[in-house]
Amino acid sequence: MHALSELPVGTAGVVDSLELPDAVQHHLMHMGFVPEARVVVVRRAPAGDPTVYSIDGFEIALRRETARSIVVRTTTEEI
Amino acid sequence: MSSCCGTETIDFTKEQARTAGKLQTVALIGPPNSGKSTLFNRLTGLRQKVANYPGVTVEQHTGRMKGIGRADLLLVDLPGIYSLDSYSEDARVTVDVLNGEMPGTPKPDAVLLVLDSLHLRRQLMLAAPVLALGLPTLVLLNMSDLMESRGGEVDTLALAQELGTPVAKISAAKGVGMDAIVQFLQRKSGEAEAQQLGAQTQPLELPVVGNARSYRQWATGISSRTRYKAPLSSDWTRRIDSVLLHRVWGPLGFLMVVFAVFQVVFTIGNPLSDGLGNVLYALGDFVGRFLGHGWLESFVIDGVWRGVASVLVFLPQILLLFLFIGILEDSGYLARAALIADRFMKTIGLNGKAFIPLLSAYACAIPAIMATRTIENKRDRFATILVAPFMTCSARLPIYLLIIAAFVPREPVLGGILGLQAVAMVGLYVLGFVAAVLTARLLKSSILKASSTPFILELPQYRMPTVRALTLRLYDRGKLFTKKTGTIILGATVVLWVLANLPFHAALGESVIGRLGHFIEPAIAPLGFNWKIGIGILSSIVAREVIVGTLGTLYGADPATQALHLQAALRHDLTLGGAMALLVFFAFAMQCTSTIAIVRRETNSWRWPALQFAYMSALAYFGALATNQLIMHFLR
Numbered sequence: 136m137h138a139l140s141e142l143p144v145g146t147a148g149v150v151d152s153l154e155l156p157d158a159v160q161h162h163l164m165h166m167g168f169v170p171e172a173r174v175v176v177v178r179r180a181p182a183g184d185p186t187v188y189s190i191d192g193f194e195i196a197l198r199r200e201t202a203r204s205i206v207v208r209t210t211t212e213e214i
Numbered sequence: 215m216s217s218c219c220g221t222e223t224i225d226f227t228k229e230q231a232r233t234a235g236k237l238q239t240v241a242l243i244g245p246p247n248s249g250k251s252t253l254f255n256r257l258t259g260l261r262q263k264v265a266n267y268p269g270v271t272v273e274q275h276t277g278r279m280k281g282i283g284r285a286d287l288l289l290v291d292l293p294g295i296y297s298l299d300s301y302s303e304d305a306r307v308t309v310d311v312l313n314g315e316m317p318g319t320p321k322p323d324a325v326l327l328v329l330d331s332l333h334l335r336r337q338l339m340l341a342a343p344v345l346a347l348g349l350p351t352l353v354l355l356n357m358s359d360l361m362e363s364r365g366g367e368v369d370t371l372a373l374a375q376e377l378g379t380p381v382a383k384i385s386a387a388k389g390v391g392m393d394a395i396v397q398f399l400q401r402k403s404g405e406a407e408a409q410q411l412g413a414q415t416q417p418l419e420l421p422v423v424g425n426a427r428s429y430r431q432w433a434t435g436i437s438s439r440t441r442y443k444a445p446l447s448s449d450w451t452r453r454i455d456s457v458l459l460h461r462v463w464g465p466l467g468f469l470m471v472v473f474a475v476f477q478v479v480f481t482i483g484n485p486l487s488d489g490l491g492n493v494l495y496a497l498g499d500f501v502g503r504f505l506g507h508g509w510l511e512s513f514v515i516d517g518v519w520r521g522v523a524s525v526l527v528f529l530p531q532i533l534l535l536f537l538f539i540g541i542l543e544d545s546g547y548l549a550r551a552a553l554i555a556d557r558f559m560k561t562i563g564l565n566g567k568a569f570i571p572l573l574s575a576y577a578c579a580i581p582a583i584m585a586t587r588t589i590e591n592k593r594d595r596f597a598t599i600l601v602a603p604f605m606t607c608s609a610r611l612p613i614y615l616l617i618i619a620a621f622v623p624r625e626p627v628l629g630g631i632l633g634l635q636a637v638a639m640v641g642l643y644v645l646g647f648v649a650a651v652l653t654a655r656l657l658k659s660s661i662l663k664a665s666s667t668p669f670i671l672e673l674p675q676y677r678m679p680t681v682r683a684l685t686l687r688l689y690d691r692g693k694l695f696t697k698k699t700g701t702i703i704l705g706a707t708v709v710l711w712v713l714a715n716l717p718f719h720a721a722l723g724e725s726v727i728g729r730l731g732h733f734i735e736p737a738i739a740p741l742g743f744n745w746k747i748g749i750g751i752l753s754s755i756v757a758r759e760v761i762v763g764t765l766g767t768l769y770g771a772d773p774a775t776q777a778l779h780l781q782a783a784l785r786h787d788l789t790l791g792g793a794m795a796l797l798v799f800f801a802f803a804m805q806c807t808s809t810i811a812i813v814r815r816e817t818n819s820w821r822w823p824a825l826q827f828a829y830m831s832a833l834a835y836f837g838a839l840a841t842n843q844l845i846m847h848f849l850r
Contacts, residue, residue, distance in 0.1 A: 159668060164426030165296035166670065167336050178455070181464040182557035185566075187455075187673060191336045192447050194673040196553050198560070201668045 137209060139174065139188070140202035147175045148207030150190075155204045167191040168205060237403040239288045239320045240279070241312060241349075244328030245340050246294035247674045249356040253328055253386035254291045255686060257281045257395070273587070274319070282396050290319060297426070298343040303592065312347055324350045324402050326395065331355035331383070334368060334442050338433035339426075341377060346420050351379045352398040358383035359390060366445030373440040387680075451546075451675045458550050468554045471542070475573055478534055483577065484608070486530035494523035509718075513711060520763075522704055531608065532581045532695055533688050535574050539585055540687045542570070544679035548588065549671055556669060562651045563658030565591070565669045568598040572650065575605035576643075579809045580695060583816055593662040597654055599813055600826050603804050604650035606643045609758040613800050614642055616762055620781035621793040638797075645801045649833065710753055727752060741799070741835070742792025742842035751799070758805045791845035795838035803834035 142148050150172045153160045167190040168174070177187040177194060185196040197205075242257075244250040258277030275291035278284075292311060293304035307316065314321025327344050329337040334355065345351060355361075355368065374381040380398060384391030420432070436442075457463050498519040505511035542548040548570060556566030567589045575582035582602045589595040618638050625634040713727040723732070723745075731749035738748050746768045754761035762780075769783040784793070804810070804827050813823040 159670075161299075161426055162296065162670065164430065165339060166672065169427055169430045177452070178459055180553045180556065181459065181461050182554070185553060185556055185669060185671070187459070187553070192333050192444060193336065194451075196549075196556075196669070196671040196673060198556070198669050201670070 137207055138203045139176075139197075139205040139207050140186070140199045142176045142207065142209070144176050144178055144186075146209065147173060148209050149173055151206040151208050153205050155201070159201070163201075163205075166195055167193060173210070174207065237287065237323045237399065239290060239322045240324045240326060240399070241290045241292055241322035242326050242328065243292045243308065243312075243340075243344060244294060244356075245296055245330070245337055247672065248294070248328045248330040248337060249386045250291065250294055250328045252680075252683070253326075253354070253356065253384070254289065255281075255682065256386055256389055256392070257289055276319075279399075282392055282399075284396070284399060287399065288320070290322060295340070297340060297429070304590075312344075312349065322349060324352070324399065326352050326354060328354045328356050328386075331358045331361040331368065332364075332366065332445055332447075335433055335437045335444065338436055339429040342420050342429050342432055345377060345379065350402050352395065353377060353379060353381040354391070354395070355381065355383045356386050359385040359388060361445045364445035364448065365443070367441065367443040369440045369442075373436070373442075376436045376440060448675065454676055455550070455673070458547070459553065464550075464554055468551060471547070471551065472573060475535070475538055478538060483531035483534045486534075487527045487608075490530055491523065491527040494526060495520070498523065509715070512715065516711065518704065518707060518711075520707070522707070526696065528578055528580070528608070529692065529695065531577050533692055535577055535581045536585075536688055536691045537684060539570060539574065539581075540684045541679050543588070544677065544683055546674045546676045549673050552671060553673070556671075560669075562654045564597060564654055565589070565594050566671070567669075568594060571598055572602060572605060575602040575607060578607050578609070579603040579605070579806065580812050581691065583809070583812050584691065584694070586816070593658075596817060596822065597657045597662045599816060600657060600822065601650040601654045603806065603809050603826070603830065604646045604653060604802070606646040606801070607758075609806065610642075610800055612759045612762045614639060614797060616765075616781065617784070617793050617797050620784045621788075621790060642797060642801055645798070649802060653829075707756060710756060714753075740842065741795045741838040742789050742846075743796065743838075744787060744792075746787070747792070747796065751803075751805070754805045756805075756807050758800060761800075761805075789842075789846075790849065791842040794845055795842035798841045799834045799838040801834075802830055802837050804830035 136151060137148065139148065139150075150168055150170050152170060153163060153168060155163065172190055175189040177189045179186045180196070185198045186202060187194050187196045188202075189195075242250060242254055254275060254277070257279050259280040273293075277289055277291075279287045279289050290311060292308045295305050295308055298305055298309055310316040311319050312322060312325070325344060325347070327341060329341070341353060353373070355370065361368075370381045370383060380394075382391055382394035382398070384394065458467055498515045501519070502511050502515040505514055539548070542551065551570060552566035554566070555569035559566050559568055568586070570588070571582045571585040573582075574585055579602045582605070583599050586595045586598045586602070589598060618635050622635045622638045627634050627637055710727070713730070714725050716726045717724075727749055728745075730752060731745040734748050734752075735743075735745040738751075743751070746765065749768065750761040750764045753764045765784070766780055769780055769787075788796070810823045810827060813826060814820055817823070
C-alpha cells in the first residue's frame with residue numbers, strides 16, 4: 136500500500152481507498168478515482184507539482200496534498 | 215462511502231404520466247467536455263440567450279431549437295457536471311431546473327443527455343441520476359465518429375434496453391445524427407398530446423442515489439453488457455503535452471503565451487481603442503453642432519455621449535482578450551497553463567486557474583472578472599475577483615503617463631538602458647501586482663479561508679477551436695459588456711453631469727461637485743492634493759481615465775491638444791509628494807463603476823463590491839498619505 140503521491144512517473148497502481156473529506160472524495164470518485172480503478176502516473180508539472188494521472192482514459196491533475204490521501208496498491212506490470 | 219452498493223428499483227410510470235402535456239421545454243445535460251456546448255450551438259443556431267440563474271452565479275443559456283427546425287421548442291443548456299448529487303452550485307442548479315423548481319425556468323418536458331462516447335464507461339455514471347428523474351430522455355453518444363474510427367464499439371440497441379430509453383449515436387461537431395433528435399422530439403410531442411402512458415412500463419434497475427461506488431459498478435456493468443469497447447486514445451495529445459508540459463519548454467512556451475497576450479492588448483488593442491475613441495468623439499462633436507451651445511449640447515455630448523464613449527472604447531481590447539482566452543480554452547491549452555502556473559499561484563493562496571484572469575486584468579478588470587468563471591471553487595473565484603482590479607489596467611495609463619511626464623525627469627538609469635520614466639512606470643505595475651498578491655494572501659487566510667474543494671483539473675484532449683464557437687463567445691461577451699456596464703456608466707455620468715452643472719450657470723468651483731471638492735479638501739490635504747484633484751478623484755469614480763479630462767477642464771486646458779499646458783499647470787499646482795501620492799492613489803483605488811457593477815453581477819451580492827471598494831479606497835488613501843508624508847519628510 137502506498138500513497139498515490141509516492142508513485143514515480145511512468146508507473147501504475149490500483150486505487151484501494153480514498154481518505155478525503157466527503158465532498159472531495161465524492162467528486163474524485165465521479166471523476167474515476169474509485170476502488171479497483173487502474174491509475175497511471177503520466178507526468179509532473181514543470182514545477183514538480185501538481186502531477187498528471189491517467190485514469191479511465193482521462194488525464195487529471197492533482198496536487199501532492201490531495202494525491203497523498205489516495206491509497207493505491209502497486210502493480211508489477213510495466214507500461 | 216461505506217454504505218451498501220446494491221440497486222433499488224424505481225417504477226416511474228406514474229412520473230411520466232404526470233409530466234405528460236404539450237412538449238415545450240427540453241433540457242440539455244451532460245458532463246464537462248462531452249461536447250454539450252457544440253451540440254447546443256448546433257441545435258439552436260447562433261441565436262441564444264445568456265443570463266444568470268436567479269440567486270446564483272451560474273450562467274443560464276437558453277435558445278429556440280431553430281437549428282433543427284423546431285423553433286417552438288425551448289432548449290435549456292444546463293451546466294456541465296459529473297453528478298447530480300455533488301455539492302457544487304452547478305449541480306444544485308441542474309437539479310432545481312430538472313425538478314421545475316428554478317424560478318423563471320419552465321420545468322423541462324424532455325431531456326437530452328449528452329455523453330462522450332470515447333469515455334462512455336465513466337460518462338454513464340451521470341445517466342443513473344438523470345434517468346431516475348423519470349423525464350422522457352434521449353441518450354446521445356457524442357463523438358461516435360471518432361470512437362468508431364479509433365476502433366471503439368458499443369451496441370446501442372442493447373444500451374437502449376439496459377437504460378429503458380432511446381439511445382442515438384451522434385457527432386455534434388459534424389452535425390451527424392441530428393435526425394434522431396428530431397424524431398425523438400416528434401414522437402414525444404405526439405405521445406404527450408395523446409396522453410399516452412409510457413410504453414416501457416418495465417421497471418428499471420438503478421443504483422442507490424448518492425453513492426458514487428454503486429454508480430460506478432452500475433455503469434461498468436452496463437458497459438460490459440452492451441459490449442462497449444473503449445477506443446484507443448489518440449496519442450498526439452500526449453505528444454503535444456510532452457513538449458508543452460516539458461520541464462524546460464513548458465514554462466518557456468507558457469511565458470511566450472503570456473507575452474503574446476500583452477503584445478496583443480498593447481500593440482493591437484490600444485490603437486484600435488484609440489481609433490474607436492476618435493471616431494466616437496468626432497461623432498459626438500458632429501452631432502453636438504446641431505444641438506447649439508446650450509445646456510442641451512452639454513448634457514447630451516459631455517454628459518451622456520462622452521461618458522458612454524469612454525467605456526465603449528475598451529470594447530476592442532475586451533474582444534481581443536476574449537478571442538485570445540477563447541482560443542486558449544477551446545484548444546485545451548488553458549488547462550495546461552493552469553497546471554504550470556499552479557505552483558506559483560499556490561504560494562499566494564490561489565490556484566492555477568486564477569492565472570489567466572489575473573493576466574487579462576492588466577488590460578481591463580472587467581473581462582478578467584468575467585473570465586474567473588473558469589474557476590470552479592467559489593472562494594478561490596471570489597478571491598480572484600477581489601484582487602483583479604489591483605492589476606494595472608489600461609484605464610490607469612492616461613493619469614500615469616500625465617503625472618510621470620510632468621514630474622519624473624527624463625534621466626537615463628542603469629547605464630542608459632532604461633529611462634527613469636520607464637522605471638517609474640514599471641514600478642507602478644509592480645506596486646499593483648504586490649498589492650494583489652498580498653491581498654490574495656490576506657483574503658485566503660481570513661474571510662475566504664479553507665477551500666473545501668482542492669485543485670482537481672481535468673486535462674482535455676487538444677482540439678482545434680472552431681470559428682463558430684469563437685464568434686459566439688465574442689458576441690456573448692461583447693453584448694454583456696456593452697449592455698450591463700453601459701447602463702451603469704450612463705446613469706453615473708448623468709448624475710455627475712447634473713452635480714457639475716447645478717446650480718445653473720455656476721462656475722465649476724461653485725457647482726455641487728465643486729463644493730464637494732472644497733468640502734473634502736481638508737481630508738485630502740495631508741495627501742498633498744488640492745480641491746481640484748479632489749474633484750478629479752470624485753469624478754473619476756466612474757472611470758479612472760476621467761480624471762485627466764476633469765483636470766483638463768479645471769485647469770482650463772484641453773487635454774488632447776494642450777497636454778503640455780496641463781503638465782505645466784500641474785507642476786505649478788502640485789508638490790512632488792502630492793504627485794507621487796496621486797500615482798499611488800490610482801494604483802490602489804477602485805475608481806471604476808463598471809468594475810463595481812460587474813463584481814456585483816458576478817458575485818450576485820452588493821456585499822463583495824462594497825467590501826472591495828472600501829478596502830481599496832482605504833488602501834489608496836493611506837498609501838497616498840504615507841507617500842506624501844515620506845517625500846515631504848525626506849525633501850525637507
